[in-house]
Amino acid sequence: MMTDLPLIAPLLVVAGGSLLVLLIDVFLRGRWPNVSASIGVLLLALVSAVVVAPxxxxxxxxxSGALFVDPYTSFISALVISGSIxxxxxxxxxxxxxxxxxxxxxxxxxxxxxxxGALVFVAAADLITLFLGLELMSMALYALCGAALYRSASAEAAMKYFFLGSFSSAFLLLGIAFLYGATGTLSLLELASALPESPTGLxxxxxxLFLVGILFKMGAxxxxxxxxxxxxxxxxSVTLYMASVIKVAAVAVGLRVFSLTxxxxxxxxxxxxxxxxxxVLTIVIGNLVAIRQRSVKRxxxxxxVAHAGYMLMGFLAPGEFGGGPAVLFYLVAYAVMTLGAFGVVMAVSARYQDSPDSDDIVRFNLLSRKRPFLAALMSLFLLSLAGLPPGMAGLLGKFYVFNAAIRAEYVGLAxxxxxxxxxSCYYYLRVIVAMYFVPSPSQAGGATSSYEDDCGEAIVAMPLAGTLAVCGVLTVLLGLQPSALFEAVETLFPPNLY
Amino acid sequence: MPLVFVILSALLIASAVGVILFRNPIHSALCLVVNLVGVACVFAALEAHFLAVVQVIVYAGAIMVLVVFVLMLLNSKTEERTLSGVIQLVLSGIIGGCLVSVVGPFIIEQWPIVAREEPPISGSVEALGKVLYTDYIFPFETAGFLVMAALVAAAMLAKTKGGDPNHPRISEGKNDGTIQAGGEQ
Incomplete structure (x- = not known):
């Protein structure tokens, strides 16, 4: 038991760090760089994850069978920690x-x-640990959504997420109970062999019910x-985290449970x-409703949501069809692109945070003139999300997933x-059009000078600029050298196990 | 199926229905107590003595005291039968009926449900403690951390000022804080 402790070093560092940050903050109320300290904690966790990777x-x-020790876990854990950083x-x-x-x-x-919580969730090898990891992750998130409680939208988000999340957790738990009742085991590995030959009602x-819980967390x-x-x-800052890290964790766990167990x-x-x-529903609804949005964040x-649908396509092509590696490649590319896009939205809406429509599409007008680099990066992320060149990362991700689906004879779905x-090209390009092709007031004639003040500005601090640059470089690299990542994730799926 | 389970199940279902149907909140709360004690009895009948005791102490004791306390503080009156309340009742009845009609056939199909042949497990405190601190040490510690997270979350939300009209963000802009309904489906 004690010998297993070094294996969960990243988890111990993150969990211990969270308590330490809290404790120090009690004594030095806000007079110490707790954000930087937390970044340090996460970096330490990343280093320890790399150290224990062998x-x-x-x-x-x-x-005793609570956590998986395999390359898949190691890879996803590193992904979760880097995303958090x-x-x-x-x-x-x-x-x-x-x-x-x-x-x-x-x-x-x-x-x-x-x-x-996300680290426990992705490593869980039995259903109880899986549920507890999910709850730990969700419990913290419910409160984080309400962190800007002075805006009632934030309070509304926290309440909605809390109630609906609790319902979905209850479904998941009920599913676990049924599975335990039918097989008498909680271990994901033993469950595979303990399941009856042909599916029974229970x-x-x-x-x-288990699928319901996972789909909810994926946002499908x-x-x-x-x-x-x-x-x-x-x-x-919380939206970023939910759209990237939480989605990575939920998809990774869903992929493992459904293809392994x-x-x-x-x-x-x-x-x-x-x-x-x-x-099908996710792809159709996500894409169609996105067209109507004025708020870029929404x-x-x-x-x-739509991207969760593409990833679900890979679930349907397990084993030799190559759906697993395709989903993981897509997941990494998606996380990088989404982080970048939300980061730019964050920079723009921070400038207009006192007004109710701080992330409206109109705010992106003139961005190419006032903030050319930011506009170029945003275009890269959006084109990549749409799967258009030169955003090759998104295109290749989609190619791998669709290819796997076709090989598994889901041509209609592809x-x-x-x-x-x-x-999706329509609504992604709409933002690019707003940034580059909406005429300036002098050309448009009648527009007032307040129009000039009301759009195209952004607040870009050093850390944000640096992270956006990292995301941009990663997007380009994933597009130019996809085989490096793809071959790496292929080794995570040994043929005899998945 | 022993008679005691039939009686307890009937009691559980009846008290659960009572929680929803009683119009006086105190009566609902009392029904909930009956329900929770009934669950404790089921645990006891399954020889999970520890769970039974914990169920009584935590749910029937601590949580119900809180619920009743809040009801007394709020001085809540008997709920009026409104049209929307009736609609809600009918709708939830339909949805619940659907659920039963989906799950029911599966259970009837497997009738009579027989327990698997397993070595008898003891629900005693000693046996439970041994398992909890050896095989299930990791989930156990995670559960402890989860409670910690819930505490911190509650502290953070309590410390954050909510919807304060004097807050610069609220008073400056015309923002009433509602989410733009543009994308509502």
């Missing part, structure tokens, strides 16, 4: 300013706790309805229909996916 090359479990860096200026003035220490501590209900239709309101209402042919028949419907929220991404 230990994860075996395919075993730790703590980037999100925290992006929000640094916002957090140190007036954004969350009353309870900074608690905010940072909860942020680290959410990351610790197991069927268990899997269905028909359980996506919370996402737009919560993403828009929460402080942008429920991967048998009989059971594939059972859940693939459910996921097929969810994928538009990106719907786009993140067609819907292609159509969906064609639709």
């Amino acid at each position: 230990e994860y090359l075996s395919h075993g479990t730790a703590f 980037l999100c925290l860096l992006m929000g640094k200026e916002y957090l140190e300013g007036e954004g969350i003035s009353e309870a900074k220490g608690e905010y940072i501590s909860l942020y680290l706790m959410a990351t610790a 197991v069927g209900i268990g899997i269905a 239709a028909p359980l996506h309805f919370w996402a737009p309101d919560v993403y828009q209402g929460s402080p942008t 429920f991967g048998g042919a009989e059971y594939y028949e059972l859940w693939s229909r459910g996921i097929w419907i969810a994928a 538009m990106l929220a719907y786009s993140s 067609l819907i996916g292609v159509l969906g991404s064609a639709i």
Whole structure:
């Protein structure tokens, strides 16, 4: 038992760090750089994750079967920690300013706790640990959504997320109970062999309820309805985190459970229909509703729903069809692009934070003139999200996922996916048009000088600029050298296990 | 199926229905107490003595005291039967009926449900403690951390001033804080 402790060093660092930050903050109320300290904690966790990575090359479990010790866990954990670092860096200026003035220490501590929860969630090898990790992550997030409580939108986001999230957790827990009742085991590995030969009613209900819980956390239709309101209402520093890190964790866990535990042919028949419907609905609803949005933040929220749909397509092509690596590649590319896009929105809306429509599309007019680099980066991220060149990362991600779906003979679904991404070009390009092609007031004639003041400005602090640059470079690199990442994630799926 | 389970199940269902249907909140709360004690009895009948005791102490004791306390403080009156209340009742009845009609056939199909042949487990405190601190030490500690997170979350929300009209963000802009309803489906 004690020998397993070094294996969870990253988790221990993050969890311990969250308590330490809280404790120091009690004595030095806001008079110490707690954001920088937390970034340090996360960096330390990343280093320890890399250090213990060789230990994860075996395919075993730790703590009497509570946690997986395999390359998949190691990779996703590193991804979660790096994502958290980037999100925290992006929000640094916002957090140190007036954004969350009353309870900074608690905010940072909860942020680290959410990351610790995500680390438990992605490593969980039994259903109890999985549920507890999910709850730890969610519990911290519910409060983080309400961190800007002086805006009632933030309070609304926190309440909505809390109630709906609790419901979805209850569904997940009920599913776990049914699975335990039918098989008598909680371990994800033992469950695979303990499942009856052909699906019985109890197991069927268990899997269905489990799927409901996972789809909710992924923000996939028909359980996506919370996402737009919560993403828009929460402080942008939290939205970033939810759209990238939380989605990475939920998709990674869903992929593992459905391809490893429920991967048998009989059971594939059972859940693939459910996921097929969810994928179609997610792609169609996400893309169609995004068209109507004026708020860029809300538009990106719907786009993140749509992207969950593309990832679900990869779920349907497990094993030799290559859906697993395709989903992971897509996940990394998506996280980088979304982080970048939300980061730019954050910079622009920070400039207009006193007005109610701080992230309206009109605010992006003239951005190319006043902030050419920011506009160029935003275009890169949006083109990549749309899957258009030169945003090759998104294009290749979609190519891998659609390719896997076609190989698994889901041609119709792949067609819907292609159509969906064609639709998505419209709303992504709309922002680019606003940034580059909307005429300045002198050309437009009648516009007043207040128009000039009301758009195209942004507040870009050093950490945010640096992180945006990192995201931009990663987007380009993923597009130019996709094979490096793709071959790496392929090794995470040993053929005999998945 | 032993008679005691049939009686307890009937009691549980009846008290759960009572929680919803009683119009006086105090009566609902009392029904909830009956329900929670009933669950404790089921645990006891399954020889999970520790769970039974914890169920009584935590739910029937601490949580119900809080609920009743709040009801007394708020001085809540008997709920009026309004049209929207009736609609809500009917709608939830339909949805619940759908759920039962989906789940029910599966359970009837497997009738009679027989317990698996397993070595008898003891629900005693000693046995539970041993398992909790050996095999399930990691989930156990995670649960402890989860409670910690809930505490910190509550502290943060309590410290943050909510909807303060004197806050510069609120008083300056014309923002009434509502989310733009542009994308409502």
